[in-house]
Amino acid sequence: MTPEDPEETQPLLEPPGGSAPRGRRVFLAAFAAALGPLSFGFALGYSSPAIPSLQRAAPPTPRLDDEAASWFGAIVTLGAAAGGVLGGWLVDRAGRKLSLLLCSVPFVTGFAVITAAQDVWMLLGGRLLTGLACGVASLVAPVYISEIAYPAVRGLLGSCVQLMVVIGILLAYLAGWVLEWRWLAVLGCVPPSLMLLLMCFMPETPRFLLTQHRRQEAMAALQFLCGSEQGWEEPPTGAEQGFHLALLWQPGIYKPFVIGVSLMAFQQLSGVNAIMFYAQTIFEEAKFKDSSLASIIVGVIQVLFTAVAALIMDRAGRRLLLALSGVVMVFSMSAFGAYFKLTQGSPGNSSHVALSAPVSTEPVDANVGLAWLTVGSMCLFIAGFAMGWGPIPWLLMSEIFPLHVKGVATGVCVLTNWLMAFLVTKEFSSLMEVLRPYGAFWLASAFCIFSVLFTLFCVPETKGKTLEQITAHFEGR
Numbered sequence: 255m256t257p258e259d260p261e262e263t264q265p266l267l268e269p270p271g272g273s274a275p276r277g278r279r280v281f282l283a284a285f286a287a288a289l290g291p292l293s294f295g296f297a298l299g300y301s302s303p304a305i306p307s308l309q310r311a312a313p314p315t316p317r318l319d320d321e322a323a324s325w326f327g328a329i330v331t332l333g334a335a336a337g338g339v340l341g342g343w344l345v346d347r348a349g350r351k352l353s354l355l356l357c358s359v360p361f362v363t364g365f366a367v368i369t370a371a372q373d374v375w376m377l378l379g380g381r382l383l384t385g386l387a388c389g390v391a392s393l394v395a396p397v398y399i400s401e402i403a404y405p406a407v408r409g410l411l412g413s414c415v416q417l418m419v420v421i422g423i424l425l426a427y428l429a430g431w432v433l434e435w436r437w438l439a440v441l442g443c444v445p446p447s448l449m450l451l452l453m454c455f456m457p458e459t460p461r462f463l464l465t466q467h468r469r470q471e472a473m474a475a476l477q478f479l480c481g482s483e484q485g486w487e488e489p490p491t492g493a494e495q496g497f498h499l500a501l502l503w504q505p506g507i508y509k510p511f512v513i514g515v516s517l518m519a520f521q522q523l524s525g526v527n528a529i530m531f532y533a534q535t536i537f538e539e540a541k542f543k544d545s546s547l548a549s550i551i552v553g554v555i556q557v558l559f560t561a562v563a564a565l566i567m568d569r570a571g572r573r574l575l576l577a578l579s580g581v582v583m584v585f586s587m588s589a590f591g592a593y594f595k596l597t598q599g600s601p602g603n604s605s606h607v608a609l610s611a612p613v614s615t616e617p618v619d620a621n622v623g624l625a626w627l628t629v630g631s632m633c634l635f636i637a638g639f640a641m642g643w644g645p646i647p648w649l650l651m652s653e654i655f656p657l658h659v660k661g662v663a664t665g666v667c668v669l670t671n672w673l674m675a676f677l678v679t680k681e682f683s684s685l686m687e688v689l690r691p692y693g694a695f696w697l698a699s700a701f702c703i704f705s706v707l708f709t710l711f712c713v714p715e716t717k718g719k720t721l722e723q724i725t726a727h728f729e730g731r
Contacts, residue, residue: 268463271589280479282400283398284411285458287398288389288418290354293361295422296442297384301327302549303430304438308377316373328679329378330385335672337389338397342665344390349466350398351458354449380439387446387661393668396652401459402479405718408569412652416645417560424553428691461721465657498660506729508655513558513712514667518646520705522674524580525587525698526639528682537629555633559640572646573709579642580706585700586635593628594691643705647671654715656725693703 305326316324337357338730344353364383371377395416403411422445429441457475464472530552537548563575655663685694716724 268488273558280404280407280409282452283402283479283699284399286456287354287395287448288454289452290357290395291415291418292422292425293358293442293445293449294388294391295419295424296424296426296445297330297388298360298365298419299423299426299553300384300430300442301330301381302427304435307435309709314356314372316371316377318374318377322378323513324680325378326381327558328676329381330388331672331676331679332380333387333721334389334392334720335669335676338393338665338668338672339389339669340386341390341393342663344661345394345397345664346661348396349458349462351453351456352400353390353672354398354453357387357394358386358446358453360387360390362443362450362568368442369436370658382440389668389672391552392648392671393664396648397664398459400649400652401461404480406568407633407721408653409572409649410564412649413560413564413567413645415648416640417557417564420553420556420560420640420644424550424557427549427553437493441669453633456586461657476523485683499652506656507659509728510656511663511666512643513714514647514651514654515670516708516712517650518667518671519674520701520708521643522671522678523698523701524583524639524705525590525695525701526643526694527675527678528698529635530706552632552636555636556644558642559637560645563641563645565643567649568717571715572650573713573715574591575642575727576646576709576713577706579638579646580702580709582641582700583635583643583702584706586631587695589631590628590635591692591695593631595696598690598692614703617723621695643677651714653713653721653724654728667722 277676305318305323308316308326309323311317341353341357344356348356364380364385366693367376367380367383369380371380396412399411399415400408425439426442433441453681457478458471460472460475460479463469463475537551545623567575651664651667682694689697714724714727719727
């Protein structure tokens, strides 16, 4: 298949008579796949309630010191980076459905190892396994959903991936209020087990089946999802070829490749992890006595605004929401920098401010007032991120790549995202020392400005288009 081949623009899933299909089972299949991101969110959120109890644990229960606790939280991102590479390989060879089924195994195994842990190494091993599953799920679920959804609802269903992630995080926070860390790990086995059960009854994506020349199975999948098997065309010969480096010279490959990798990098460089790290301290300075309640407030905001984004995605469009989201984050991060500048005191003060330490020598009342202002800025940032830069990079990743390179290209995007997440997670404190806190947050604000410019000048609008029309756009046809 070459960029000059006019047949590639033929939609694989063009609805009969030009009308959009309205099969309800496509929503059931999307829900089954989205249980993977729910599991992924629960695994990410698990460390927040589990670490404090593990740090207080007495023998023979394994106990985490500060260094081990840091790795307990961060090692998930390393496992997820490896999972992105594995997922990119699996999704093209095993298919979308089987890849989702397989990723439930390390989810359940990882949480089972944590439940049975007798030492710190078992805890870290379990977290690494759940991280591996997170990487696979974060790649395969958006691809599966984008390939079964018709254009009118692809934004809605694709945004539900991020919605399920934040619901999973919130579920972990809420359950951590009442469950001890071992029982919380047992609960973590439930979503992937349910996904395994439901996905057994869901079809493979018709696009993947057609590229494998399994036409009868593809027609059966279409009948299940949309209630019709008429008017669907088999993809052109050559659509099943794999990735090789020479393809990077083709505009239809390198353009979406640069966009996908850049979106993932900007998502992590936006400062979202910095905000999440400092959230507990901000709430404490604003006189919130219960840090768990603060985490739940953050989780609720994420869920609400990600749900709003999902509902308006197919009307507002991807580019508009990305740009507005970036603008909100610019102002929020600038306000954070101003907060740290005002509360740090004179230039003679120490340049290092620990995340859990007070940051001001000003009177307590003034400090509390500033803290309340920055609580508002934090909530605004989280809302802005959830409306755009949270869900849309994952959605666009699943939309912009041609079928024959989707596995490798999405694998590189997921690898980029998780490696950036690991670097930001581990090095943010060092950045605070070098640049001072206000400098670190202003740097994140600068990255948010670049993300807005990148959106306006480089990111195409994909709402209402078939995946084949998006491919044709990048190829200039």
